[in-house]
Amino acid sequence: MNRILGVLISGRGSNLQALIDAIKHGRLDATIAVVISNREDASGLERARQAGIEAICISHHGWLSRDDYDRALVDELRRRNVGLVCLAGFMRVVGSPLLDAYPNAIVNVHPSLLPSFAGVDAQRKALDHGVKVSGVTVHLVTAELDDGPIILQRVVRVLDDDRPETLADRILQEEHLAYPTAVGLLLDGEWRIEGRRFLRARTSAAR
Amino acid sequence: MNRILGVLISGRGSNLQALIDAIKHGRLDATIAVVISNREDASGLERARQAGIEAICISHHGWLSRDDYDRALVDELRRRNVGLVCLAGFMRVVGSPLLDAYPNAIVNVHPSLLPSFAGVDAQRKALDHGVKVSGVTVHLVTAELDDGPIILQRVVRVLDDDRPETLADRILQEEHLAYPTAVGLLLDGEWRIEGRRFLRARTSAAR
Numbered sequence: 001m002n003r004i005l006g007v008l009i010s011g012r013g014s015n016l017q018a019l020i021d022a023i024k025h026g027r028l029d030a031t032i033a034v035v036i037s038n039r040e041d042a043s044g045l046e047r048a049r050q051a052g053i054e055a056i057c058i059s060h061h062g063w064l065s066r067d068d069y070d071r072a073l074v075d076e077l078r079r080r081n082v083g084l085v086c087l088a089g090f091m092r093v094v095g096s097p098l099l100d101a102y103p104n105a106i107v108n109v110h111p112s113l114l115p116s117f118a119g120v121d122a123q124r125k126a127l128d129h130g131v132k133v134s135g136v137t138v139h140l141v142t143a144e145l146d147d148g149p150i151i152l153q154r155v156v157r158v159l160d161d162d163r164p165e166t167l168a169d170r171i172l173q174e175e176h177l178a179y180p181t182a183v184g185l186l187l188d189g190e191w192r193i194e195g196r197r198f199l200r201a202r203t204s205a206a207r
Numbered sequence: 208m209n210r211i212l213g214v215l216i217s218g219r220g221s222n223l224q225a226l227i228d229a230i231k232h233g234r235l236d237a238t239i240a241v242v243i244s245n246r247e248d249a250s251g252l253e254r255a256r257q258a259g260i261e262a263i264c265i266s267h268h269g270w271l272s273r274d275d276y277d278r279a280l281v282d283e284l285r286r287r288n289v290g291l292v293c294l295a296g297f298m299r300v301v302g303s304p305l306l307d308a309y310p311n312a313i314v315n316v317h318p319s320l321l322p323s324f325a326g327v328d329a330q331r332k333a334l335d336h337g338v339k340v341s342g343v344t345v346h347l348v349t350a351e352l353d354d355g356p357i358i359l360q361r362v363v364r365v366l367d368d369d370r371p372e373t374l375a376d377r378i379l380q381e382e383h384l385a386y387p388t389a390v391g392l393l394l395d396g397e398w399r400i401e402g403r404r405f406l407r408a409r410t411s412a413a414r
Contacts, residue, residue, distance in 0.1 A: 116320070128402060130356055131357055132358075132359060133360045150336075152339060153339040155340055195337070197335075
């Protein structure tokens with residue numbers, strides 16, 4: 001895996017900003033080659049351009065199939081020699097053309113301690129369930145939603161007076177810390193997958 | 208809720224010991240009136256007797272129905288004026304006679320961060336799933352397995368070289384801390400249930 005990132009967004013891309021900042025301040029040794037949004041109005045596009053990063057929209061509308069859309073993404077990513085694809089609020093299911101082109105090289109961040117509260121609205125689900133801790137999961141992307149090997153998790157305490165927004169805000173702060181760290185782990189390449197487990201090098205999971 | 212506990216066990220009752228120790232050292236203001244095992248050979252019975260606590264076996268065999276067994280438990284608990292029922296490795300599903308007799312007054316401890324990894328073998332499930340954090344959940348017991356309102360959760364980091372036994376050991380240490388603490392919270396009575404949420408007094412969960 002080279003150190004060239006492609007970032008996929010659909011909205012403001014606050015985790016994109018976390019990656020930009022981590023690179024800028026030397027906490028992450030990587031380059032963002034391109035930011036791609038499926039929506040023209042994603043404010044993250046402007047965020048990228050302001051950081052001097054190429055930012056393009058590839059709308060998900062108008063394709064004959066979802067696979068065709070995915071193939072268009074792969075074309076743009078490969079053209080720029082992207083080695084690791086970072087999802088940052090990309091609100092599209094990743095299909096097999098993209099998964100096949102980037103095996104174990106697509107990463108996402110989710111605002112809960114997976115496997116609890118997969119899918120949308122994870123923070124509200126956690127609050128409604130009454131958990132006392134939630135958090136952040138950075139994981140490799142597979143065909144199953146929010147189900148790939150877990151690279152890193154960070155814990156956020158749930159407070160009695162939390163509302164979904166206050167909990168989401170605190171979780172987001174941890175996302176901004178966790179995501180660049182996990183991307184750095186991936187790029188360092190000293191890891192392997194055993195079963196579902198993401199393990200660092202020179203450790204064994206002998207059972 | 209008075210401060211008289213009844214503890215139900217099926218085995219060694221290490222969480223029973225944690226309650227005994229917490230009471231002995233003044234960290235938990237409570238009395239254990241009786242320890243009941245469904246198995247004659249549970250070593251926790253001897254543990255209780257050594258601490259001067261009445262310990263009896265009520266086998267789950269030989270009853271006409273599961274409800275009859277549960278009613279027998281209720282009789283023994285009520286006879287001793289038990290206010291809070293603590294499960295400590297009690298390997299029986301709690302049925303409606305016991306649930307109805309002790310509404311929001313039966314507590315259990317589970318070796319995972321629920322709702323992840325309910326049911327048996329939670330530590331191995333967590334390891335196989337590849338989570339980076341697991342932990343302990345103390346919760347009120349309802350008719351659904353491992354699903355009642357969560358009183359307290361404590362986090363345990365999962366290490367790359369963990370085996371199910373090493374993870375279970377570290378989680379057990381946290382159980383021994385969490386369980387007496389949660390029982391103390393319950394006995395203090397400054398709490399309420401909102402939806403599924405267990406909330407401390409003088410906090411509001413305004414949404």
